[in-house]
Amino acid sequence: MPHRKSQLPESLLDIQRAIEEYARGYGLDFWETSFEVLDYKRMQEVAAFGGFPVRYPHWRFGMEFDHLSKSHIYGLSQIYEMVINNNPAYAYLLEGNSMVDQKMVMAHVLGHVDFFKNNYYFSKTNRQMLDNMANHATRIRRHIERHGLDKVEGFIDVCLSLDNLIDPMSPFIVRHEAAQHDEKEQPPVEVPRLRAKSYMEKFINPPEYMSEQRRKLQEEREKPKRNPPEPERDVLLFLLQNAPLESWERDVLDIVRDEAYYFAPQRQTKILNEGWAAYWHSKLMTQKILDASELIDYADHNAGVLAAAPGQFNPYKVGISLLRYVEERWDKGRFGKEWSECDDYDTRRTWDKQLGLGRKKIFEVRKLYNDLTFIDEFFTEDFCYENEFFSFARNASSGNYEIDAREFKKVKSKLLYQLTNFGEPFMLVEDSNYDNRGELLIRHRHEGVDLHLDHSRATLTSLHRVWHRPICLHTVVEGKSRQLRFDGTDHTERAL
Amino acid sequence: MALRIDPSHNRFRDIVRGKIKQNLRKYISNGEWLGRKGKDVVSIPVPQIEMPRFHFGDQGQGGVGQGSGKVGDSLGPAEPGEEGKGKAGSEAGNHVLEVELSIQELAEILGEELALPRILPKGKERLITQKDRYIGIRRVGPESLRHFKRTFRQALRRQIMMGNYDPLRPVVVPTREDKRYRSWRTTPMPQSNAVMIFIMDVSGSMGDEQKEIVRIASFWIDTWLRSQYEGLESRFIIHDAAARAVDRDTFFRTRESGGTMISSAYKLCAKMIDDEFPPSEWNIYPFQFSDGDNWSADDTTTCVELLKKEILPKVNLFCYGQVESPYGSGQFVGDLRTAFADNPNVVTTEMENKDDIADSIRAFLGKGK
Numbered sequence: 097m098p099h100r101k102s103q104l105p106e107s108l109l110d111i112q113r114a115i116e117e118y119a120r121g122y123g124l125d126f127w128e129t130s131f132e133v134l135d136y137k138r139m140q141e142v143a144a145f146g147g148f149p150v151r152y153p154h155w156r157f158g159m160e161f162d163h164l165s166k167s168h169i170y171g172l173s174q175i176y177e178m179v180i181n182n183n184p185a186y187a188y189l190l191e192g193n194s195m196v197d198q199k200m201v202m203a204h205v206l207g208h209v210d211f212f213k214n215n216y217y218f219s220k221t222n223r224q225m226l227d228n229m230a231n232h233a234t235r236i237r238r239h240i241e242r243h244g245l246d247k248v249e250g251f252i253d254v255c256l257s258l259d260n261l262i263d264p265m266s267p268f269i270v271r272h273e274a275a276q277h278d279e280k281e282q283p284p285v286e287v288p289r290l291r292a293k294s295y296m297e298k299f300i301n302p303p304e305y306m307s308e309q310r311r312k313l314q315e316e317r318e319k320p321k322r323n324p325p326e327p328e329r330d331v332l333l334f335l336l337q338n339a340p341l342e343s344w345e346r347d348v349l350d351i352v353r354d355e356a357y358y359f360a361p362q363r364q365t366k367i368l369n370e371g372w373a374a375y376w377h378s379k380l381m382t383q384k385i386l387d388a389s390e391l392i393d394y395a396d397h398n399a400g401v402l403a404a405a406p407g408q409f410n411p412y413k414v415g416i417s418l419l420r421y422v423e424e425r426w427d428k429g430r431f432g433k434e435w436s437e438c439d440d441y442d443t444r445r446t447w448d449k450q451l452g453l454g455r456k457k458i459f460e461v462r463k464l465y466n467d468l469t470f471i472d473e474f475f476t477e478d479f480c481y482e483n484e485f486f487s488f489a490r491n492a493s494s495g496n497y498e499i500d501a502r503e504f505k506k507v508k509s510k511l512l513y514q515l516t517n518f519g520e521p522f523m524l525v526e527d528s529n530y531d532n533r534g535e536l537l538i539r540h541r542h543e544g545v546d547l548h549l550d551h552s553r554a555t556l557t558s559l560h561r562v563w564h565r566p567i568c569l570h571t572v573v574e575g576k577s578r579q580l581r582f583d584g585t586d587h588t589e590r591a592l
Numbered sequence: 593m594a595l596r597i598d599p600s601h602n603r604f605r606d607i608v609r610g611k612i613k614q615n616l617r618k619y620i621s622n623g624e625w626l627g628r629k630g631k632d633v634v635s636i637p638v639p640q641i642e643m644p645r646f647h648f649g650d651q652g653q654g655g656v657g658q659g660s661g662k663v664g665d666s667l668g669p670a671e672p673g674e675e676g677k678g679k680a681g682s683e684a685g686n687h688v689l690e691v692e693l694s695i696q697e698l699a700e701i702l703g704e705e706l707a708l709p710r711i712l713p714k715g716k717e718r719l720i721t722q723k724d725r726y727i728g729i730r731r732v733g734p735e736s737l738r739h740f741k742r743t744f745r746q747a748l749r750r751q752i753m754m755g756n757y758d759p760l761r762p763v764v765v766p767t768r769e770d771k772r773y774r775s776w777r778t779t780p781m782p783q784s785n786a787v788m789i790f791i792m793d794v795s796g797s798m799g800d801e802q803k804e805i806v807r808i809a810s811f812w813i814d815t816w817l818r819s820q821y822e823g824l825e826s827r828f829i830i831h832d833a834a835a836r837a838v839d840r841d842t843f844f845r846t847r848e849s850g851g852t853m854i855s856s857a858y859k860l861c862a863k864m865i866d867d868e869f870p871p872s873e874w875n876i877y878p879f880q881f882s883d884g885d886n887w888s889a890d891d892t893t894t895c896v897e898l899l900k901k902e903i904l905p906k907v908n909l910f911c912y913g914q915v916e917s918p919y920g921s922g923q924f925v926g927d928l929r930t931a932f933a934d935n936p937n938v939v940t941t942e943m944e945n946k947d948d949i950a951d952s953i954r955a956f957l958g959k960g961k
Binding site for chain 1: 595596597599600601602603604605607612613616636638639640641643644645646647648649654655656657658659660661662663664665666667
């Protein structure tokens with residue numbers, strides 16, 4: 097396999113080729129992957145840019161860099177692996193890491209690249225994102241040159257405060273052109289009439305009433321259609337298409353939206369993706385790559401990656417355990433009607449049909465699942481107890497986090513709740529001409545938890561900056577429907 | 593090495609220090625990590641700016657974890673504002689971590705944030721001593737300052753790179769380019785003497801909240817002036833109807849009840865200056881904090897007289913900070929303003945709550961006197 101002008105030293109390149117060969121032997125299917133060795137400073141920089149060598153200038157990358165370098169200086173954490181979902185894939189190795197670490201990172205990265213390439217949720221992402229990010233940077237720099245840093249950065253801030261208003265599933269929705277039947281001749285307005293004998297007609301269906309009704313229906317039909325016709329989750333797209341923006345502003349918003357969509361699948365598949373990569377680095381390292389002298393170091397570092405401090409949820413750990421659990425079940429035939437109906441403890445414990453379908457099953461999981469569906473389907477009662485999961489909550493009196501339940505149902509529902517829409521509220525744009533005054537109506541689909549009101553008000557300010565007309569937010573506060581409104585100068589609130 | 597991220601990083605730091613983009617200030621949260629420096633556990637300040645978004649309010653709802661423990665077992669304190677929802681990936685988790693900046697650095701930041709001019713050394717025959725500190729390494733310098741270890745390390749590195757290092761015969765010969773020298777920086781240290789006299793009203797109307805404000809304000813003033821002068825003294829006076837000099841600890845802890853005679857404190861302050869701190873040799877900074885509820889108008893008149901005759905001619909600056917309290921009438925600040933409207937060496941401020949402390953300090957020290 098030809099490697100594009102790789103900067104990798106020959107020794108590492110040989111190792112990469114060997115690891116790739118082993119990985120292919122197991123059925124992993126990945127793009128060409130180009131590794132680059134970076135010193136810690138460059139590594140932190142790239143990590144601050146979300147893995148990309150070039151991004152547009154913005155303070156939040158500086159903040160990320162600040163945190164990374166502080167945590168490096170004080171030895172709190174270090175960046176082990178970083179890989180970009182791109183074809184060819186790019187990944188980074190930290191200069192000065194021991195050989196065993198480099199091997200582990202390479203094996204881990206190949207797991208990620210295989211996942212990027214094959215997982216359904218990544219299928220619509222831009223695979224030339226490296227170039228795309230650089231283009232975004234150039235475009236933003238051009239806007240900065242023309243309009244000034246403060247102005248452009250200020251608008252980026254506004255967009256960032258809205259960047260979760262996307263619909264991660266929208267790339268998968270096939271939309272039919274709705275506009276067609278509008279053009280067609282519409283049948284004349286027909287007022288439904290009650291059945292009546294002819295001599296009773298004008299009493300049962302009085303002509304005045306009928307014509308009144310006809311007029312109303314006609315009016316109804318001629319009323320301008322609502323925009324959007326259906327409530328829309330992709331608020332950013334709606335704003336792009338409808339908000340009165342200057343062209344540079346539209347471009348900035350477009351860039352922010354584009355990047356948000358690019359990163360969304362990574363947020364949707366954190367557990368599965370990390371679990372998958374951990375599964376493969378562990379398999380490859382222990383079965384193929386490790387030299388006997390490296391065993392202890394490997395075990396130490398691997399344990400570090402998979403450690404779960406009390407109260408913390410380590411996606412690597414949960415992902416790999418659950419994948420191994422699925423593999424075991426399908427290897428032993430622990431699925432299907434027979435299995436689920438069996439309630440004899442001993443039979444279940446020794447259940448082994450020796451089907452050996454495990455590997456096939458986990459490859460299927462990596463292709464078709466995301467975190468939500470993965471947990472929903474495979475996080476079983478047995479798994480929950482075996483792995484000592486608990487849910488925790490804040491105890492209001494002590495201010496501490498406390499374990500509040502170990503019941504399977506509670507643990508699972510909390511987990512699913514946090515994974516649904518990334519644990520964020522569903523916000524929909526409902527009407528762009530609310531109250532017939534060109535106000536933008538945003539509805540929060542309330543599902544039991546209230547919004548953070550201060551931040552919501554601040555976000556309304558950001559929306560106003562884009563929409564230039566008053567913004568209304570319909571939500572539920574402490575069980576009552578409320579409207580929050582920002583008209584450009586004042587925030588008001590009223591019951592609905 | 594210049595990094596692409598540097599402009600963004602500087603931008604972020606300027607925002608945190610309040611130099612630019614004040615509109616983001618309200619979104620800055622000051623997190624903290626605990627780290628290690630040698631054997632000491634230090635606290636690393638980790639400022640963070642979180643743009644507001646639509647998100648759930650009740651974030652204290654916890655999550656799911658793994659491990660042993662019974663229902664009801666504590667997992668440690670929930671951090672307000674941090675909500676335990678750490679970003680996954682390469683970052684450190686939410687380590688609950690104390691201040692690693694030295695007081696000197698803090699004072700520098702304070703100086704930048706509050707835009708304080710440096711306080712000028714006073715006195716005629718004050719020496720300015722210079723202090724050299726070795727702070728780094730450079731490629732040129734006198735041989736007497738050669739850094740042997742660095743030099744040889746550099747030589748070894750070069751030889752390895754050039755491939756003429758033989759581990760079996762480890763001879764390392766530094767060339768001129770390999771040589772490394774210690775470099776130093778000379779810092780002038782003003783030797784002026786300064787004394788701060790903190791006066792606090794501890795009468796019944798000063799509650800804990802008011803004292804907290806005074807404590808914070810005094811701490812920062814103390815810190816700033818200490819960074820400017822070597823050999824700085826602090827004196828503390830508390831008063832209700834009578835005044836007494838106390839140590840620092842008592843100053844911050846005492847709660848008394850009783851009436852308020854500000855003049856008593858002024859008398860004590862004037863006596864202290866006469867006895868201990870001749871104005872020809874000392875920079876004198878009295879800082880007075882009160883809720884402004886003096887006992888009687890007569891006493892206020894006495895105060896103004898005392899200030900005018902006994903105190904103001906001897907001090908660099910007189911600062912009065914009035915803390916709002918639910919009981920006090922708070923007239924005193926007005927009285928002072930009327931009496932010393934045209935005297936630039938009297939600074940008065942009012943503090944309603946903790947947010948006003950910074951403004952108040954800026955007013956006190958911004959004059960650079």
